[in-house]
Amino acid sequence: MEKDFIIELLQKQIQGANLKPKAEEIGRIVSVGDGIVSIEGLANAMFSEMVLISSWPASLNQPPVAALVLNLQEYLVEAVVLGDDVKVREGDVVKRTGQVLSVPVGEALLGRVINPLGKELDEKGKLSKEGLSSSPLERNAPSVMAREPVNTSLATGIKVIDATCPIGRGQRELIIGDRQIGKTALAQDVILNQLNSPAKTRPICIYVAIGQKASKVAKLIRDLESRGAMEYTVVVAATAADSAALWYLAPFAGCTIGEYFRDKGKDALVIYDDLSKHAWAWRQIALLLKRPPGREAYPGDIFYLHSRLLERAAKLSKEQGGGSLTALPIVETQLGDVSAYIPTNVISITDGQIYLEPELFFKGQRPAMNIGLSVSRVGSSAQTKAMKKVASQLKLELAQYQELAAFAQFSQDLDEATRKRIDRGARLTELLKQDQYAVMPMEEQVCSLFAGVAGFLDEIPVHKVLAFEQKLLELLRNLHPDILEDIRKTQDFSEDTQKKLQLIIEQVRKEFI
Numbered sequence: 001m002e003k004d005f006i007i008e009l010l011q012k013q014i015q016g017a018n019l020k021p022k023a024e025e026i027g028r029i030v031s032v033g034d035g036i037v038s039i040e041g042l043a044n045a046m047f048s049e050m051v052l053i054s055s056w057p058a059s060l061n062q063p064p065v066a067a068l069v070l071n072l073q074e075y076l077v078e079a080v081v082l083g084d085d086v087k088v089r090e091g092d093v094v095k096r097t098g099q100v101l102s103v104p105v106g107e108a109l110l111g112r113v114i115n116p117l118g119k120e121l122d123e124k125g126k127l128s129k130e131g132l133s134s135s136p137l138e139r140n141a142p143s144v145m146a147r148e149p150v151n152t153s154l155a156t157g158i159k160v161i162d163a164t165c166p167i168g169r170g171q172r173e174l175i176i177g178d179r180q181i182g183k184t185a186l187a188q189d190v191i192l193n194q195l196n197s198p199a200k201t202r203p204i205c206i207y208v209a210i211g212q213k214a215s216k217v218a219k220l221i222r223d224l225e226s227r228g229a230m231e232y233t234v235v236v237a238a239t240a241a242d243s244a245a246l247w248y249l250a251p252f253a254g255c256t257i258g259e260y261f262r263d264k265g266k267d268a269l270v271i272y273d274d275l276s277k278h279a280w281a282w283r284q285i286a287l288l289l290k291r292p293p294g295r296e297a298y299p300g301d302i303f304y305l306h307s308r309l310l311e312r313a314a315k316l317s318k319e320q321g322g323g324s325l326t327a328l329p330i331v332e333t334q335l336g337d338v339s340a341y342i343p344t345n346v347i348s349i350t351d352g353q354i355y356l357e358p359e360l361f362f363k364g365q366r367p368a369m370n371i372g373l374s375v376s377r378v379g380s381s382a383q384t385k386a387m388k389k390v391a392s393q394l395k396l397e398l399a400q401y402q403e404l405a406a407f408a409q410f411s412q413d414l415d416e417a418t419r420k421r422i423d424r425g426a427r428l429t430e431l432l433k434q435d436q437y438a439v440m441p442m443e444e445q446v447c448s449l450f451a452g453v454a455g456f457l458d459e460i461p462v463h464k465v466l467a468f469e470q471k472l473l474e475l476l477r478n479l480h481p482d483i484l485e486d487i488r489k490t491q492d493f494s495e496d497t498q499k500k501l502q503l504i505i506e507q508v509r510k511e512f513i
Contacts, residue, residue: 034288182361
């Protein structure tokens, strides 16, 4: 009786089961070295496909290692190992997955630190699968018709940038300069300044660290956490200890995460720190794959690599949800050489650049932005009306000052008009100095710059300019918050507000003359 019951049960299970053999395409590793594996037997493998390497014999019980197919040859495919290749050996079994490389995306990533493959690097536990989905690292950029012009300001909180080189939501603005000159600090301040934005319109920030020291990345994360900025920030880190493959994948992972929020109708900001190291990683991989080297030994597709990454930044039209993805790539120059291969490539792809100059940095100008070589091709369309009114003359004044100051070094007798221009330019240059973490909301920047452009600082000694600014802003915050509130709400700088502000500036000015 019991035997019949068991047979009947087995028959039912067999009838309900799909007993067709499951086909899997597998191959074997014929050579391995420097993180590159050559595989035979995967005749149908696709470019950028993920494959899994399992140890042979299987009795070794080692977890499978992922690799990314990057070369398709007649009888072999070559793949780059994503991670440590020490345990990968000749003869190991390789299985196709039929999938391109993907990264987890979603709200659950906010406040977290992950590597380009989506593995957690912080100590906040495993990522919650709820609210997370998977998205491929390589995606097509939005079409021309899916975009709209960049017309909304992405406030950086840095006076010299917001006034003379404004960044709009959906723009690609390059930060370029020598090492140890404040590029990462500037990008970090942009993230911190988003605390001044209303929570509903605050951009989600993604910081991508490519080849940075782990200690440097850890310090940046601590700074963001201590100031409350990690709650709207995701950090994607491929540190100096990681393989070139992870360096290569990092910016694409950060871009994909940003696209998730952009496609939801939100604003996102992604910072690639930095694309010089990204280019180095791709050069290393390409040379190991025996691809022909081009200029400065970079492979011929390095321009295409960066252009397809940066083209994904866009301001979408209202029909597409109206979201935006802003890109701030960072590129390191050698001895200020902006005509080198990678800097010229990225400059030609982006909508402008912020050039940090060593000479200004060593003179004590912070941030050390060269106003003559820095440009935003979006222009004043990414500025508020209030900022336009005070900043319209600022760039011209500073450009004239730089030219006249160089000329004045060789001339003792200057006419009164030239002397006045030099004096005002010196004070405006001093006014644009700003310490790290000292980001300023738009309304305070407008009041500060108005005092300089309107000539109220002309008689104040240069070394007292920043003290004057601090005193003025304290007075406005404590006794006249209505002026700041009016500028913030209307985004304009009316004549009535200007008259009120002039009286307060005159009052403070008397203390410093």
